[in-house]
Amino acid sequence: MIKNLVIVESPAKAKTIGKFLGKDYKVMSSYGHIRDLKKKEFSIDIDDNFKPTYEIPADKVSLVKELKAAAKESETVWLASDEDREGEAISWHLFEVLHLNPEHTKRIVFHEITKNAILKAIESPRQIDINLVDAQQARRVLDRIVGFELSPVLWKKVKPSLSAGRVQSVAVRLVVEREREIESFTNESSYRITAVFEVQDTEGKTVPLKAELERRFETKEEAKEFLLSCENAEFKIEDITQKPIHRSPAPPFTTSTLQQEAARKLGYTVSQTMRIAQSLYESGYITYMRTDSVNLSTLALGTCKTTILDMMGEKYAKTRQYATKTKGAQEAHEAIRPTYVSNQTIDGKAQDKKLYDLIWKRTIASQMADAEIEKTTVTINISGKTEKFIVTGEEITFDGFLRVYKESFDEESEQETVNLLPPLTLNEQLKRKEIVATQRFTQHPSRYTEASLVRKMEELGIGRPSTYAPTISTIQQREYVQKGNVEGQKRTYNIMSLKGTKFNDVNKSETYGAEKSKLLPTDIGIVVNDFLMKFFPEIMDYNFTANVEQQFDEVAEGKEDWSEMMAHFYKGFHPLVDKTLHIKEEHKVGERMLGVDPVSGKPVSVKIGRYGPVIQVGSAEDKEKPRFAQLPKDASMDHITLEEALNAIKLPRTLGDFEGKEISVGRGKFGPYIRHDKTFVSVPKEMDPMAVTLEDAIKLIEEKRAAAEKQIIKTFEEKEGLQVLNGRYGPYLSYEKKNYKIPSGKEPSELTLEDCMAIIESQKEKGTKTTHRRKATARKG
DNA sequence: CAGTGAGCGAGCTTCCGCTTGACTT
Numbered sequence: 169m170i171k172n173l174v175i176v177e178s179p180a181k182a183k184t185i186g187k188f189l190g191k192d193y194k195v196m197s198s199y200g201h202i203r204d205l206k207k208k209e210f211s212i213d214i215d216d217n218f219k220p221t222y223e224i225p226a227d228k229v230s231l232v233k234e235l236k237a238a239a240k241e242s243e244t245v246w247l248a249s250d251e252d253r254e255g256e257a258i259s260w261h262l263f264e265v266l267h268l269n270p271e272h273t274k275r276i277v278f279h280e281i282t283k284n285a286i287l288k289a290i291e292s293p294r295q296i297d298i299n300l301v302d303a304q305q306a307r308r309v310l311d312r313i314v315g316f317e318l319s320p321v322l323w324k325k326v327k328p329s330l331s332a333g334r335v336q337s338v339a340v341r342l343v344v345e346r347e348r349e350i351e352s353f354t355n356e357s358s359y360r361i362t363a364v365f366e367v368q369d370t371e372g373k374t375v376p377l378k379a380e381l382e383r384r385f386e387t388k389e390e391a392k393e394f395l396l397s398c399e400n401a402e403f404k405i406e407d408i409t410q411k412p413i414h415r416s417p418a419p420p421f422t423t424s425t426l427q428q429e430a431a432r433k434l435g436y437t438v439s440q441t442m443r444i445a446q447s448l449y450e451s452g453y454i455t456y457m458r459t460d461s462v463n464l465s466t467l468a469l470g471t472c473k474t475t476i477l478d479m480m481g482e483k484y485a486k487t488r489q490y491a492t493k494t495k496g497a498q499e500a501h502e503a504i505r506p507t508y509v510s511n512q513t514i515d516g517k518a519q520d521k522k523l524y525d526l527i528w529k530r531t532i533a534s535q536m537a538d539a540e541i542e543k544t545t546v547t548i549n550i551s552g553k554t555e556k557f558i559v560t561g562e563e564i565t566f567d568g569f570l571r572v573y574k575e576s577f578d579e580e581s582e583q584e585t586v587n588l589l590p591p592l593t594l595n596e597q598l599k600r601k602e603i604v605a606t607q608r609f610t611q612h613p614s615r616y617t618e619a620s621l622v623r624k625m626e627e628l629g630i631g632r633p634s635t636y637a638p639t640i641s642t643i644q645q646r647e648y649v650q651k652g653n654v655e656g657q658k659r660t661y662n663i664m665s666l667k668g669t670k671f672n673d674v675n676k677s678e679t680y681g682a683e684k685s686k687l688l689p690t691d692i693g694i695v696v697n698d699f700l701m702k703f704f705p706e707i708m709d710y711n712f713t714a715n716v717e718q719q720f721d722e723v724a725e726g727k728e729d730w731s732e733m734m735a736h737f738y739k740g741f742h743p744l745v746d747k748t749l750h751i752k753e754e755h756k757v758g759e760r761m762l763g764v765d766p767v768s769g770k771p772v773s774v775k776i777g778r779y780g781p782v783i784q785v786g787s788a789e790d791k792e793k794p795r796f797a798q799l800p801k802d803a804s805m806d807h808i809t810l811e812e813a814l815n816a817i818k819l820p821r822t823l824g825d826f827e828g829k830e831i832s833v834g835r836g837k838f839g840p841y842i843r844h845d846k847t848f849v850s851v852p853k854e855m856d857p858m859a860v861t862l863e864d865a866i867k868l869i870e871e872k873r874a875a876a877e878k879q880i881i882k883t884f885e886e887k888e889g890l891q892v893l894n895g896r897y898g899p900y901l902s903y904e905k906k907n908y909k910i911p912s913g914k915e916p917s918e919l920t921l922e923d924c925m926a927i928i929e930s931q932k933e934k935g936t937k938t939t940h941r942r943k944a945t946a947r948k949g
Numbered sequence: 950c951a952g953t954g955a956g957c958g959a960g961c962t963t964c965c966g967c968t969t970g971a972c973t974t
Contacts, residue, residue: 178968200968208963227970254967308965315964322963329962336964446969458967634966778956796956834954841954848954879950894950900974907951909974 170194173242175262177249180450188283196238202228203261210316217731218309232265239266251277252498257304260296280465280502303724306733317745325757326696327776331646335631336639337700340648341708342624343616344689344697353612358384359391359605363557365598369590379548379557391605395666403598406549414538417569419462419490420503420531423633424626431619432576434522438618439637444523452507453514454527458633459501462490471509472535486537495629496717505531533573540566544589561589578620602667615686630713648693656682691781691805695758703748763810772813774805781805783813798835824862831865833857844869884921892916903928
C-alpha cells in the first residue's frame with residue numbers, strides 16, 4: 169500500500185519532486201496527455217452537443233495500466249499537472265480514465281519546482297475545475313473541426329495530403345504576406361550627409377570627428393547644392409548637451425526569446441534549441457523549457473543575488489520581478505533559468521554548454537543593475553545655414569548588466585555612435601576636412617527567420633511554447649514554406665564629396681537585399697494561402713485566435729457553456745466548407761494561364777498538380793492528352809513567363825540511341841536527369857539540360873557505370889537483386905530495393921548467400937522501419 | 950560513394966497541445 173500517489177506531467181519533474189517529498193509519496197508522470205480525440209477519425213458528434221470521443225493512444229496504454237495499478241494501491245491520489253487549461257484537462261482525463269475516487273483525489277498546483285512551493289501546494293488542495301476543463305475541450309474540439317474540415321477541402325481543390333489549421337495556416341500567411349510586401353516594395357533614395365572635422369585629442373594629436381547632418385536631402389540637386397555651399401562656410405560648436413541614460417537588462421528567457429537568441433547568437437534552429445534545452449532539463453541543469461513566463465521563483469531571485477554579490481559586488485546586483493506581457497500567456501511555469509544559478513558552467517557537449525551559458529548569462533543579467541551611459545550630443549552650426557551637424561557619443565560610465573550579457577537584434581542600425589568623444593568646447597571653431605553626400609535607399613522589410621516567425625506568432629497569441637518548433641517544422645514539411653537564401657541584387661549609388669575645395673561626383677555599385685536562411689513561401693504555400701484567404705477569411709484573420717481565446721476564457725469562468733460556444737462557431741464555419749466544396753470553377757485553384765503555344769495553338773498554363781507545380785500545354789478536354797513539365801528550379805508560378813514555360817516543356821527530349829535504347833533528358837523532383845532505359849543519371853549542375861548532347865549523355869552514363877562498378881563488392885548468380893555494396897556508411901547489403909546492415913565481425917567480401925539471407929531475415933522488421941525514417945528526414949532538407 | 954525520376958484504377962492524407970522516446974542506417 170502506498171500512502172500517496174502524486175501524478176505530474178513530466179518524468180524529470182517527478183524525479184525532482186520525489187526527492188522533496190520523501191518516502192510517503194510515490195511520484196509518477198503522465199507524460200503529457202493520456203487521452204485524446206481518436207487519431208484518424210473526426211470523433212466529434214455535432215448533433216450531440218459536440219460530444220467528443222476520446223481514446224487512449226497506443227503508446228500510452230501500458231503507462232495508463234501502470235498508473236491505474238498505482239492509484240488502486242494508494243490512499244490518496246494527488247493530481248499535480250500544470251495550472252493551465254491543458255494541465256487541468258490532463259488531471260480530469262486521469263480522474264476519468266483511472267476511475268479515481270473523488271473523496272480520495274486531490275488537485276494541487278505549483279508554479280515552481282521548489283520544496284517550499286510543493287509543500288505549500290499540498291497544504292491547499294482543491295477540486296478539478298470543470299469549467300477550465302471545458303475550456304480545454306472547446307479548444308481541442310475547435311482545432312479538430314477546423315483542421316479536419318479544412319484539410320479535405322484542400323485535398324479536393326488543391327492537392328492531396330495538404331493540411332490547414334488555426335495555427336499553421338496563419339503562420340504561412342505571415343510568410344506569404346511578407347514576401348508580397350517585399351515584392352511590391354519600391355525603394356526610395358535620399359542623400360545622407362556626413363562630415364569629417366579635424367580636432368585635437370587629449371594628447372594634442374589631430375583626430376577625425378565624424379558628424380551627421382540632422383536632415384537628409386531628397387534629391388541629388390539639393391544635396392549637391394548643399395555641399396557646394398559649404399565650401400566657404402564656418403563650423404562652430406553651438407551646443408554640447410550631456411545626458412545620463414540608463415539601459416535595463418532583458419527579462420529572463422521564455423521559450424520564444426530563447427529560440428530567438430539561440431538563433432542569433434549561436435546559429436541554432438528552433439528545433440535544435442529545443443532539443444538541447446530538453447537534454448539540459450532532463451539532466452537537471454535548467455528549469456522547464458516550454459514556458460511563456462518571465463517570472464523567477466523567490467529562491468532563484470535569492471541565489472541570483474548571492475551569485476552576483478560573490479562574483480561582482482553589491483553595486484551590480486538589483487533584484488527585479490518581471491511581468492509577462494504576452495497575449496494569452498498562461499504562466500504555468502517559471503522562466504527558463506539554471507536550476508542552480510551558482511553553477512556558471514556545466515559538463516556536457518559543446519552545444520549544451522553554449523546554450524547553458526546563454527541561459528545563465530541572461531538570467532544573471534536580468535537581476536543586475538542598469539548600465540549607466542553618459543550620452544553627449546554635440547550640435548555644430550554651419551554659418552549662413554539652418555541645418556546642423558550632430559555628433560553623438562555614448563560613454564559607458566557603469567557597465568552594470570552589460571558586463572555579463574547583451575541582447576542581440578535582427579536589424580542593425582545604420583547610425584554610428586562613437587564611444588568616447590575627444591575634448592570639445594562650446595563655440596569652438598572646427599576645421600572641415602570633408603563633407604560627403606551618400607545616396608541611401610530605404611530597405612524592404614526583411615524576411616522571417618524561423619525564430620522571428622515564432623516571435624511574431626507569439627505576439628499574435630498564436631501557438632504555444634510546446635508547439636512553436638513543431639509548427640515551424642510542419643509548414644516546411646508540407647512544403648508551404650522553404651528555408652533558403654536570397655541572392656542580393658546590384659545597384660549603383662551616387663556619392664559626392666567636398667574635400668578642401670575639390671568637388672567629386674562618382675557612382676559606385678553595391679549589393680543589397682541578400683538574405684541567408686530565410687523562410688520563403690513556395691508556390692503551393694501561396695496558392696493554399698490565397699485560397700484560404702478567399703473562402704475562410706475569419707480563420708485566417710490574425711485576430712481569430714485572440715477572439716476564440718476570449719470565448720475560451722468565458723467558458724473557463726463559467727459564463728458560457730462550451731458546446732453552445734461551439735455551436736455558434738460551427739453555424740458560421742461549416743456552411744462555408746460546404747459551399748467551397750461545391751463551387752465549380754472554370755480553372756483549378758491557383759491555375760494561371762500564360763498564353764498560347766504558337767506551334768500547337770494549345771493553351772499554356774501553370775497550376776498545382778498532384779505532385780506539385782507543373783506546366784501544362786493543352787487541356788484535359790482535348791482528344792490529345794495534355795503535356796506536363798516540371799517548373800525549372802528557381803522559377804515560380806507567379807512569375808514564370810510564356811517563353812520560359814515553352815522552353816521548359818521541351819523536356820523531356822530525346823537525344824538519340826545508345827546500345828539500342830533511347831536516351832532522353834528530363835526534369836524531375838531532384839533536378840534535371842538523363843534517362844537511358846531504366847537508369848537515371850543526374851545532369852551536373854554546371855551543365856545546361858537544354859544543351860546536353862548525345863555525347864555528353866553517353867559520357868555521363870559511362871561514368872555512372874564505372875562508379876557503380878567500384879561500389880559492388882559481391883553479387884550472387886543464384887539470387888538476382890542481392891548485392892554486397894560499398895556505401896557512404898561502409899559496406900552494406902542490398903536486396904529487393906532494401907538495404908541491410910552487415911553485422912560487425914563479418915568480412916563483407918566473404919559472405920555466402922546463406923549468410924546474406926540470414927542477415928536479411930534477422931533485420932526484416934527493422935528494415936522497413938529504417939526506410940520509413942529516412943524518408944521522413946529527407947523531406948526536411 | 951546508397952535510394953529517387955510518378956500523372957483516373959485504391960486508399961490514404963489532416964488539426965493543436967501536453968509529453969518523451971528510438972536510432973545510428
